[in-house]
Amino acid sequence: MEEKRHTSLHYDKELQAIKDGLIFLGALTEKAIQQAMTALAQRNSDLARQVIQEDDEIDRLDTELEERCIKILALRQPAAIDLRFITTAIKITGHLERIGDMAVNIAEKVLQLNDEPQLKPYIDLPRMTDRVGAMIRDSLDSFIRGDLALAENVRQTEQVIDDLNEQIFRELLTFMMEDSKSIRRSLLIMQVSKNMERIADHAKGIADMVTYMVTGESVRHQTSSLHE
Amino acid sequence: MKRSLFLKIFFSYLVILFCSFFILNIFIKDEIREVMTGKIEAELLTEAELIDLGSARAMSEQMSQIAKISGARVTLVDAKGQVFADSEKDIAKLENHFHRPEIQEARLKGKGRSTRFSQSLGVEMLYVAIPIKDRKQAAGYVRLARPLHDVQKMIDTVYSSIFLTMMIVSVVSLIVALFISYKLARPIRMLEHFTERLRQGEPRGSILLKTSDETKTLADNINYLVEELQSKIRLANEEKSKLMTALTSINEGVLILNTEGKIELVSPSLAHIVADQFGDVGGKTLMEAFRNVELQRLYQRFKHSPETAAGEITLGSPDPVIMNVSFSEVHGYPGEEKDMIVFHDVTRLKKLERIRTDFVANVTHEIRTPLTAVIGYLETLQSGALENTEDARRFIDIILKQARRLNRLVEDLMTISKIELGEIHFRFEDVSLPDVIAGVLPLVEAKAQAKKIRIENGLPEKTPPVSADRDRLSQVFVNVLDNAVKFTPESGRVTIDAEEKDGYVVATIEDTGAGIPREEIQRLGERFYRVDKTRSRELGGTGLGLSIVKHLMLAHGGKMEIESQLGRGTKVSLFFPMRKR
Numbered sequence: 123m124e125e126k127r128h129t130s131l132h133y134d135k136e137l138q139a140i141k142d143g144l145i146f147l148g149a150l151t152e153k154a155i156q157q158a159m160t161a162l163a164q165r166n167s168d169l170a171r172q173v174i175q176e177d178d179e180i181d182r183l184d185t186e187l188e189e190r191c192i193k194i195l196a197l198r199q200p201a202a203i204d205l206r207f208i209t210t211a212i213k214i215t216g217h218l219e220r221i222g223d224m225a226v227n228i229a230e231k232v233l234q235l236n237d238e239p240q241l242k243p244y245i246d247l248p249r250m251t252d253r254v255g256a257m258i259r260d261s262l263d264s265f266i267r268g269d270l271a272l273a274e275n276v277r278q279t280e281q282v283i284d285d286l287n288e289q290i291f292r293e294l295l296t297f298m299m300e301d302s303k304s305i306r307r308s309l310l311i312m313q314v315s316k317n318m319e320r321i322a323d324h325a326k327g328i329a330d331m332v333t334y335m336v337t338g339e340s341v342r343h344q345t346s347s348l349h350e
Numbered sequence: 351m352k353r354s355l356f357l358k359i360f361f362s363y364l365v366i367l368f369c370s371f372f373i374l375n376i377f378i379k380d381e382i383r384e385v386m387t388g389k390i391e392a393e394l395l396t397e398a399e400l401i402d403l404g405s406a407r408a409m410s411e412q413m414s415q416i417a418k419i420s421g422a423r424v425t426l427v428d429a430k431g432q433v434f435a436d437s438e439k440d441i442a443k444l445e446n447h448f449h450r451p452e453i454q455e456a457r458l459k460g461k462g463r464s465t466r467f468s469q470s471l472g473v474e475m476l477y478v479a480i481p482i483k484d485r486k487q488a489a490g491y492v493r494l495a496r497p498l499h500d501v502q503k504m505i506d507t508v509y510s511s512i513f514l515t516m517m518i519v520s521v522v523s524l525i526v527a528l529f530i531s532y533k534l535a536r537p538i539r540m541l542e543h544f545t546e547r548l549r550q551g552e553p554r555g556s557i558l559l560k561t562s563d564e565t566k567t568l569a570d571n572i573n574y575l576v577e578e579l580q581s582k583i584r585l586a587n588e589e590k591s592k593l594m595t596a597l598t599s600i601n602e603g604v605l606i607l608n609t610e611g612k613i614e615l616v617s618p619s620l621a622h623i624v625a626d627q628f629g630d631v632g633g634k635t636l637m638e639a640f641r642n643v644e645l646q647r648l649y650q651r652f653k654h655s656p657e658t659a660a661g662e663i664t665l666g667s668p669d670p671v672i673m674n675v676s677f678s679e680v681h682g683y684p685g686e687e688k689d690m691i692v693f694h695d696v697t698r699l700k701k702l703e704r705i706r707t708d709f710v711a712n713v714t715h716e717i718r719t720p721l722t723a724v725i726g727y728l729e730t731l732q733s734g735a736l737e738n739t740e741d742a743r744r745f746i747d748i749i750l751k752q753a754r755r756l757n758r759l760v761e762d763l764m765t766i767s768k769i770e771l772g773e774i775h776f777r778f779e780d781v782s783l784p785d786v787i788a789g790v791l792p793l794v795e796a797k798a799q800a801k802k803i804r805i806e807n808g809l810p811e812k813t814p815p816v817s818a819d820r821d822r823l824s825q826v827f828v829n830v831l832d833n834a835v836k837f838t839p840e841s842g843r844v845t846i847d848a849e850e851k852d853g854y855v856v857a858t859i860e861d862t863g864a865g866i867p868r869e870e871i872q873r874l875g876e877r878f879y880r881v882d883k884t885r886s887r888e889l890g891g892t893g894l895g896l897s898i899v900k901h902l903m904l905a906h907g908g909k910m911e912i913e914s915q916l917g918r919g920t921k922v923s924l925f926f927p928m929r930k931r
Contacts, residue, residue, distance in 0.1 A: 135610065142611075142637040142646075149641045259641070266638060 136194055137204070140211050141266055143187045147218045148262040150180055152255050154225035155321065159251040162232045162314065163244055170236070173229040180222035187215045203335075210335040214265060217324040217331075221258065224317045224324075231310045231317075241297065241307040250286050250318050253279060257325035264332045273336075276329035283322035290315040355538075356531035363523035371516055382508055386501040387476060391463055394422060394478040394494040401492045402482055413437055421496065426482075427453060428490040447493070452479040456491050465498070473497045537565035541572065548576065594618075603673075603693035609686060611635050620693050627666040636691075640665060645675065652677040652689070662696070672697045705876070712878035716759055716892065720752035755892075762894040765825075766877065769901040776819040776905060780929070783813045783848055783857060786820065790827045794835050801840045805831075808847045809857075816855050816926040818906055826902050827859075829895040830922050834861040837920070854908070854925040865916040874912055875900035899924075 154173050161169035191212045194200065200208055235241075257279050264272035294308040333341045397420050401413065417424045417437035426435040431448020433441045447453055455462025456479040468475040479493040537559045544557045556573040559566050597604055603620025607613060613631050616624075624631060624640070631639035637646050644663040652659035660676035674694040682688055727745040735741050768774045787809055798805050816823075834844045842862040849856055866874070873879045878893035896910075903910045907927045914920040 138611070138635060142635050145637045145641050146643065146646050149637075149643045149646070153643055262641075 133198055136190070136198075137207065140187065140190060140194070140208075143183065143190070144211060144214055144218070145262055145266065147180065147183050147187065147215065148258055150176075150183070151218050151221045151225065152258050154180065154222055155228070155251065155255060155258075155318075158225045158228040158232060159247065161229060162235065163248060165236050165240065167233055167236045170229040170232040174226050177222050177226045180219060184215045184219035184222075188212055191215075206335045206338065210265070210331045213331050214262075214328050217327050221321050221324050224321050227317050228314050231314050235307060235310050238307055241304055241311065246286050246290050246293075247311075247315065247318070250283060250290075250315070253283060253286070254318055254321050254325065257283070257322055258328075261325045261328035261332065264329060265335070268332070268336045270333060270336055273329040273332040277326050280322050280326040283319055287315050287319040355535050356527060359531050359534075360524055360527035363527055364520065367516065367519055367523060371512065374512070378508065378512075379505065382505050383501055386504055387465070387498070390476055390496055390498075390500070391478055393420070394476070394496060395461065395480070397422065397424075398478060398480045398492045398494050401494075402480060420494070423495040425493040425495065426490060427479075427493060434490070450477070450479075450493075452477040452493060453491050455479070456481050456493075468495070468497075473499065537569065541565065541569060545572065601695070603695070605691045605693065606680065607636065607689040607691070609688065611689075613639055614688065623671060623693075623695065624665070648675060649677065649689075649691075670697075671695060672700045709877055712893070713763065716878065717756065720756045720759075723752045724749050724756075759892045759894070762892045762898060765898055766894060766901060769898070769905060774822075774905070776822060778817050778819060780815040781818045781820050781823055782815045783855070784809050784811060786823050786827060787846060790824055790831060793828055794831045797832075798835050798844070801835065801838070801842070803835055803838055803841070804843045805835075806843060806845045808845060810848060813848045814850065814855055814928065816906075817929050818926065822902050822905075826899050826924065827857075829899050830859050830924070833895055834859050834863065834920070834922070837861065837863040839863065850928065853928050855928055857924045857926070858921055859924075860919060860921040862919040865918055865920055866912070866914040867916060868914075871912050871914060875910070 154176060157169050158173045160166065161173065191208050194208055195205075198204075257276050260272050260279075261276045263269065264276065291312060294312050297304045298308045330341050333339070397416055401416055401424065413424045413426065413435055414437050416422075423439075424435075424437040425433060425444075425447070427433050427447045431446040431453065433444040433447055435441065436444060451464040451466075452462035455464070460481065462477075462479045464477045466475065466477070467473070475495050475497055477493060477495045479491045482490045482492060540557060540559065556576060557569050559569045597617035598619065600617075601619065602617075603623060604615070604617040605613060605620055606615040612633055612635055616631060621631075628639055636649055642663055642665060644661065645665075648659055648661045648663070656679055660674065663673050663675055664670045665673055672695070674696050676692050676694075678690050678692070680688040680690050727749050731742060731745055735745060765774075787807060791805065791807065795805065831844065831846075838844060838861045844862075845858075845860045847858045847860070849858075874896050877897045879897075880893050900910050903924060908925045911923045911925065912920060913923070
């Protein structure tokens with residue numbers, strides 16, 4: 123995609139703008155997740171509230187990007203790889219917007235958690251945060267470069283996140299069994315973990331779309347059935 | 351090139367040659383034929399006249415003789431055209447000759463000639479006839495005929511010599527063409543070689559031609575152009591190296607975006623900073639390369655209102671770099687406006703700023719804690735505790751203890767700031783380490799005995815003296831030994847030793863204390879940095895001890911190194927530079 127150029131320079135610029143917009147949106151959502159998890163670790167309610175506020179920008183960007191894609195579809199009538207690029211871009215913005223919402227969900231749980239004393243120091247969740255952040259980055263990287271290997275890598279990591287989520291669940295179960303007062307907090311932390319796991323799912327969804335964009339073959343439902 | 355030039359010259363010669371021979375051929379062929387035929391005709395006429403001299407009978411007799419001499423066929427025809435004598439043929443078989451063109455011509459004009467193909471002989475013949483002038487009236491005609499073999503033979507001879515000439519001239523022209531083409535091609539070929547070298551990117555030297563024609567001018571022009579090109583290239587290179595030197599030598603990173611918003615140039619300093627995390631950023635858009643939200647926001651704001659925009663961004667996640675970025679437009683040709691972003695690394699500055707604010711916060715905190723205690727107990731005393739002598743005494747003890755701690759803190763702070771400002775005057779002299787240790791040990795021994803800690807002084811008596819300020823050196827050892835005793839549990843051991851190593855006298859103080867986590871060792875020299883915050887304060891530390899040691903060691907031209915294993919103990923090594931003898 124990079125090497126070939128369209129006769130219309132303006133068309134190239136429009137496609138590049140969509141690419142940049144997607145990376146920007148990706149960076150924003152990644153930042154939202156990081157901030158939400160930092161808010162959790164540092165018990166910083168102001169940061170959590172900031173995440174909730176900044177989601178408006180993610181939503182706005184999502185709509186704006188989608189409109190731009192539709193405009194290109196209508197005016198340029200792209201074919202082949204360009205068509206797949208645009209349709210993929212539309213799907214990816216959807217995924218990113220949902221990731222933003224999950225970050226908001228986490229931030230809301232953090233606000234509730236901060237009302238009570240800390241249950242336990244977080245070990246697996248920061249690890250999860252790093253992995254999930256990398257997944258979003260890699261999935262977008264694979265989209266920009268059309269890198270199939272990287273997309274596959276993202277799909278592999280999703281399994282790791284699932285395992286981490288399971289582990290957190292088991293650990294919290296022991297807390298709940300020991301002390302009934304910890305149940306509320308445990309459940310909140312579990313929801314945070316679950317949200318992270320769903321973010322990983324969305325990152326995998328982006329990776330699947332990238333594979334479709336490059337090869338023209340849909341892999342969405344083959345691999346997901348394996349994981350369930 | 352030489353070959354084709356030679357062929358061109360040679361072929362043009364050949365064309366000229368052939369044209370001239372063709373035209374010559376057209377003129378010469380008819381000329382020769384005419385001259386030759388005329389000559390034969392004249393001969394035949396003369397012979398006919400000779401035959402005509404005699405009488406008819408004599409004619410018949412002479413006829414065969416004349417025919418033999420002249421090689422011609424002689425025919426006598428009467429007035430009616432009847433042949434009555436012939437030198438070669440039987441007259442009976444010959445038909446009437448009256449209507450032959452030469453006879454008719456002779457009858458009308460007095461002599462006749464004709465050239466035609468003889469049926470009877472099968473060759474081209476020339477016929478000449480004159481009337482027989484007998485008794486004033488035409489009694490008949492004498493006709494002589496001769497084949498035209500000779501004429502053709504003559505023409506052939508001429509032609510063969512012409513052909514020979516042509517061959518010779520061709521060979522000569524070949525040689526001349528070779529010579530000329532060689533002469534012509536040599537300078538051209540040299541120019542060709544020279545320009546070919548230029549094309550392969552070797553624009554140096556000039557070309558020297560010994561000719562004086564147009565090629566010389568051409569060579570001069572090429573030389574001039576090469577020189578011009580060289581100076582242009584040199585100029586461009588100079589400009590480029592100037593620019594790169596400027597970009598390399600300044601601390602700021604410079605990045606240039608082209609009209610399409612893609613990164614066109616990254617200065618080496620910036621490339622060095624970003625290479626680890628972002629790889630090669632050339633050719634990508636700002637967003638693709640750095641995927642930084644703040645940077646992109648600043649860029650968009652700059653694009654929206656192109657007054658110079660600036661801001662602060664944090665690049666990279668594991669160990670972030672804080673950058674001050676400012677945008678500006680680069681005015682180029684219309685349609686080639688570029689954007690320049692200047693990155694200023696303020697990570698260190700930010701860190702220093704943080705250390706400063708931390709320091710102020712620490713100092714206030716350290717001072718407030720004893721002050722709060724002092725004020726609290728004083729207030730208690732004021733509100734009646736003074737009457738109870740026993741309580742009052744206890745309170746005053748506490749107040750005194752806290753006040754002493756405050757005093758210690760202030761003294762330590764003053765020491766540090768004095769060292770940092772360079773206001774301490776060191777009196778360097780040869781100091782014997784065992785002497786200093788001996789002077790210091792009594793100060794910590796009381797504390798050590800209380801905790802049943804054994805202090806082993808393994809310092810060799812022969813330890814070479816070091817150049818130091820005795821009082822400051824004592825302070826260093828007091829601080830380190832105090833720390834060692836403080837953080838070693840009961841019945842532990844503190845060992846003092848010294849050795850010579852790599853040009854240093856190294857004094858080591860090793861304890862069997864709690865040890866320090868690896869990642870914290872780095873920060874030990876920082877002011878108010880404590881590994882175990884609550885315990886250290888309980889033990890009456892100010893958090894400045896090791897910081898002072900670090901600074902004093904640096905002032906002595908030495909250094910402090912700490913090795914530690916958790917749960918095993920800590921080893922502090924003090925390096926003093928060896929005195930030069």
